[in-house]
Amino acid sequence: xxxxxxxxxxxxxxxxxxxxxxxxxxxxxxxxxxxxxxxxxxxxxxxxxxxxxxxxxxxxxxxxxxxxxxxxxxxxxxxxxxxxxxxxxxxxxxxxxxxxxxxxxxxxxxxxxxxxxxxxxxxxxxxxxxxxxxxxxxxxxxxxxxxxxxxxxxxxxxxxxxxxxxxxxxxxxxxxxxxxxxxxxxxxxxxxxxxxxxxxxxxxxxxxxxxxxxxxxxxxxxxxxxxxxxxxxxxxxxxxxxxxxxxxxxxxxxxxxxxxxxxxxxxxxxxxxxxxxxxxxxxxxxxxxxxxxxxxxxxxxxxxxxxxxxxxxxxxxxxxxxxxxxxxxxxxxxxxxxxxxx
Amino acid sequence: xxxxxxxxxxxxxxxxxxxxxxxxxxxxxxxxxxxxxxxxxxxxxxxxxxxxxxxxxxxxxxxxxxxxxxxxxxxxxxxxxxxxxxxxxxxxxxxxxxxxxxxxxxxxxxxxxxxxxxxxxxxxxxxxxxxxxxxxxxxxxxxxxxxxxxxxxxxxxxxxxxxxxxxxxxxxxxxxxxxxxxxxxxxxxxxxxxxxxxxxxxxxxxxxxxxxxxxxxxxxxxxxxxxxxxxxxxxxxxxxxxxxxxxxxxxxxxxxxxxxxxxxxxxxxxxxxxxxxxxxxxxxxxxxxxxxxxxxxxxxxxxxxxxxxxxxxxxxxxxxxxxxxxxxxxxxxxxxxxxxxx
DNA sequence: TTGTATGCGTTATCAT
DNA sequence: ATGATAACGCATACAA
Numbered sequence: 014x015x016x017x018x019x020x021x022x023x024x025x026x027x028x029x030x031x032x033x034x035x036x037x038x039x040x041x042x043x044x045x046x047x048x049x050x051x052x053x054x055x056x057x058x059x060x061x062x063x064x065x066x067x068x069x070x071x072x073x074x075x076x077x078x079x080x081x082x083x084x085x086x087x088x089x090x091x092x093x094x095x096x097x098x099x100x101x102x103x104x105x106x107x108x109x110x111x112x113x114x115x116x117x118x119x120x121x122x123x124x125x126x127x128x129x130x131x132x133x134x135x136x137x138x139x140x141x142x143x144x145x146x147x148x149x150x151x152x153x154x155x156x157x158x159x160x161x162x163x164x165x166x167x168x169x170x171x172x173x174x175x176x177x178x179x180x181x182x183x184x185x186x187x188x189x190x191x192x193x194x195x196x197x198x199x200x201x202x203x204x205x206x207x208x209x210x211x212x213x214x215x216x217x218x219x220x221x222x223x224x225x226x227x228x229x230x231x232x233x234x235x236x237x238x239x240x241x242x243x244x245x246x247x248x249x250x251x252x253x254x255x256x257x258x259x260x261x262x263x264x265x266x267x268x269x270x271x272x273x274x275x276x277x278x279x280x281x282x283x284x285x286x287x288x289x290x291x292x293x294x295x296x297x298x299x300x301x302x303x304x305x306x307x308x309x310x311x312x313x314x315x316x317x318x319x320x321x322x323x324x325x326x327x328x329x330x331x332x333x334x335x336x337x338x339x340x341x342x343x344x345x346x347x348x349x350x351x352x353x354x355x
Numbered sequence: 356x357x358x359x360x361x362x363x364x365x366x367x368x369x370x371x372x373x374x375x376x377x378x379x380x381x382x383x384x385x386x387x388x389x390x391x392x393x394x395x396x397x398x399x400x401x402x403x404x405x406x407x408x409x410x411x412x413x414x415x416x417x418x419x420x421x422x423x424x425x426x427x428x429x430x431x432x433x434x435x436x437x438x439x440x441x442x443x444x445x446x447x448x449x450x451x452x453x454x455x456x457x458x459x460x461x462x463x464x465x466x467x468x469x470x471x472x473x474x475x476x477x478x479x480x481x482x483x484x485x486x487x488x489x490x491x492x493x494x495x496x497x498x499x500x501x502x503x504x505x506x507x508x509x510x511x512x513x514x515x516x517x518x519x520x521x522x523x524x525x526x527x528x529x530x531x532x533x534x535x536x537x538x539x540x541x542x543x544x545x546x547x548x549x550x551x552x553x554x555x556x557x558x559x560x561x562x563x564x565x566x567x568x569x570x571x572x573x574x575x576x577x578x579x580x581x582x583x584x585x586x587x588x589x590x591x592x593x594x595x596x597x598x599x600x601x602x603x604x605x606x607x608x609x610x611x612x613x614x615x616x617x618x619x620x621x622x623x624x625x626x627x628x629x630x631x632x633x634x635x636x637x638x639x640x641x642x643x644x645x646x647x648x649x650x651x652x653x654x655x656x657x658x659x660x661x662x663x664x665x666x667x668x669x670x671x672x673x674x675x676x677x678x679x680x681x682x683x684x685x686x687x688x689x690x691x692x693x694x695x696x697x
Numbered sequence: 698t699t700g701t702a703t704g705c706g707t708t709a710t711c712a713t
Numbered sequence: 714a715t716g717a718t719a720a721c722g723c724a725t726a727c728a729a
Contacts, residue, residue: 106405195537322683
């Protein structure tokens, strides 16, 4: 009892291949009665379409665009690399991947860049961009144009995208807090929280999750107000330096976003970095170095390679109107230490 | 300039499809000079074979057998579930998966069961079994019979298998130690280590990694001799109870293997479980419950779903003599806490 | 409204 | 040693 094919369906339903195909792809021009017959045959035989054969016949090739923020960032570098790797692997058969860079902190610039996309030429987009009303609208337009839309690392409202690929920021923040509190067992002291900007939705969620666990489980630790350097790395040094010198009991540092290079440099100047517990997000060249040097104690990360592959699979599934294999697409919150560094 | 096909190669080389195919699949019966010509055309046009079309034409169906220890184990349950899930997903197109249960702690029994496999009927095996000389030989025989062989969770010597799917036990032990030491910051006390058996190679490696980090980084903690219950759960209660009552400064428990249910039950009786730091391996129903209840503080795990899918892909690749995509098959050491529980 | 015939890129059988 | 040709499971232009 091999897998049934369209031929088997046709025979069972007493119709031709073409009719089976019409029903399968919901094309017009079939009598209701015939549709029922074919449907019944499909159910009875348990037919499932061979997507690969279908794509072969259809000569279908997918074109996906990954939209990434431009500008120097060790994290974006990791993402680019993962995309590069995925597009040259066999998993990307019949899919070509393009990368579109969009400005940082310039919603209108993002929209303008997004408008250069020709929805007729591409099948799906994976977008990494902070949520703003302008971006929301632009993405909605892409989705309405029939593209498959996945959000990457940072989500947008459900109606404007098909799927979110990334971890839950709230849980990520909670996880960071758990580690911070556990690593500072018995310590009475303060914890500094640093981020580029608290505007982004995921920053807020992280902070929210972090605070909740810290307050509930680790009352001996005082979480200081968030230090926002507004995506201007040059401010990090002064901001961090000031707070560090004013906070004699500074025991921990939670870095919620990018800018870890500058942050670590600033902390080094305090000469107290070695006694501090530092927790950061995302595994990059910088945080990896930090872990190995013993300067960073834990990194909350997501498997970027897996994430990119997941995005490709999800977009493909959307294009084919096929269900995704949920378990495979689930992105876990990785905890990375010096000892389990990949 | 679409992707070149065998037709293009044939034309470029001035030969027929069949000849191209012979060269592509390294079949005999082609003159050296012709081979060169075809090879040149392949290089020149940058041909890459369409695996899906190939599999379609080949009508190849893979049969893989997963060899698992029988007997009750919450971890094996997880593995079975993952196999079930993988075999019903689209990733298992053209592959049928069977599970073969083998006795625990009975190398000869394992071998006998392995001998029931008909190497002609199957294409590959994924084996989860502790290393013994008998098992080694039996597996070597399978490999020599032409089967693709992957080891699962626990490795065998390189010559008898094609690929190991799982985490590095030594690093896993080191990771456990790091967390134990960090979670017990400032504490002077003892750490109990419990395992079913120290015979298995991976148990030894875990213990080795654990000890190394504990000794080097956490001198305030005393690691007690390993408690071996020799896979007899009924002994756990007495063993653990005795040591716990004799060790007033017991601060941590490292569970290296299975038997967590019994272990936790025994620890509960001491009425000191809540103050202890407990670290275990593998995310199962038991350890998950333990995390949620706050009884277990961290679990060192591997993504079993990913692992099973990886095994299937690797076996398939071996059967096709195709390279694997290493980055995708890398199994990470997961650290799971209450907050990042999947 | 339904059926026939052909092609997608690859493999495989059977001639030559 | 090499070439024609027919599958594989599906889609589709065209015919009926």
